[in-house]
Amino acid sequence: MIIRQFVLTPFRQNTRIVADEATGKAICIDPGEESSEICDYLRDNRFDLLAICLTHGHLDHIGGTHFMHDSFPDAEILIHKDEEELYYALPQQPLMMGIQPHQLSAMGFDYADPPRITGNVVHGESLKVGNLDFEIRHCPGHTLGHIVLVEENERAVFTGDCLFSGTIGRTDLPGGNYSRLISSINQNIMSLDDDFTAYCGHGPETTIGREKASNPFLTGSYQVGMH
Numbered sequence: 169m170i171i172r173q174f175v176l177t178p179f180r181q182n183t184r185i186v187a188d189e190a191t192g193k194a195i196c197i198d199p200g201e202e203s204s205e206i207c208d209y210l211r212d213n214r215f216d217l218l219a220i221c222l223t224h225g226h227l228d229h230i231g232g233t234h235f236m237h238d239s240f241p242d243a244e245i246l247i248h249k250d251e252e253e254l255y256y257a258l259p260q261q262p263l264m265m266g267i268q269p270h271q272l273s274a275m276g277f278d279y280a281d282p283p284r285i286t287g288n289v290v291h292g293e294s295l296k297v298g299n300l301d302f303e304i305r306h307c308p309g310h311t312l313g314h315i316v317l318v319e320e321n322e323r324a325v326f327t328g329d330c331l332f333s334g335t336i337g338r339t340d341l342p343g344g345n346y347s348r349l350i351s352s353i354n355q356n357i358m359s360l361d362d363d364f365t366a367y368c369g370h371g372p373e374t375t376i377g378r379e380k381a382s383n384p385f386l387t388g389s390y391q392v393g394m395h
């Protein structure tokens with residue numbers, strides 16, 4: 169499995185191309201913003217982009233979908249059904265987050281309507297990319313329709329904004345729910361073996377073992393709203 173990471177947007181979001189070395193089949197997980205560098209990388213390596221797979225619909229994870237779709241129109245655009253409303257609200261999202269209209273273009277947030285979704289991923293589904301096999305797991309809590317992708321053989325999980333190294337995703341935005349996020353993480357991510365690498369939506373990667381041992385939100389040493 170080849171993973172190439174691009175850090176994009178003022179939010180320093182991790183956009184990734186994940187490819188199967190043997191077949192050249194690839195997906196893009198969360199194209200955060202317009203980037204010709206990513207499209208050049210795909211072309212230079214002759215990767216066959218099967219899908220743009222979105223962990224969730226926040227602007228810093230989907231902002232580049234339009235640009236990538238224009239460059240690779242045959243690639244599917246996949247998202248969970250519960251996330252569609254947020255996805256299609258992309259042009260309104262910066263205002264919902266308190267960014268002022270006059271700041272939009274300077275920050276790269278003056279979005280057009282995103283392209284049509286071509287398919288919904290569902291919990292338990294297998295997404296095959298050449299020899300790679302990603303299991304989709306629905307992990308609500310950061311947003312309603314957040315998903316993570318698990319590649320068992322490669323010992324990898326792509327956690328989006330559910331889990332980060334040493335912390336968890338925020339739950340104060342629309343659709344967020346703290347206790348739901350904690351149970352999503354425990355059921356669908358912490359249940360993986362300790363040697364799995366977690367590729368997070370922001371910041372460095374980590375391992376399940378490390379998070380189990382030291383993430384204060386999961387060890388119980390920091391319990392927001394429990395008192």
Ligand SMILES: [Fe+2]
Pocket residue numbers: 224226310329
């Ligand atoms: Fe997010």
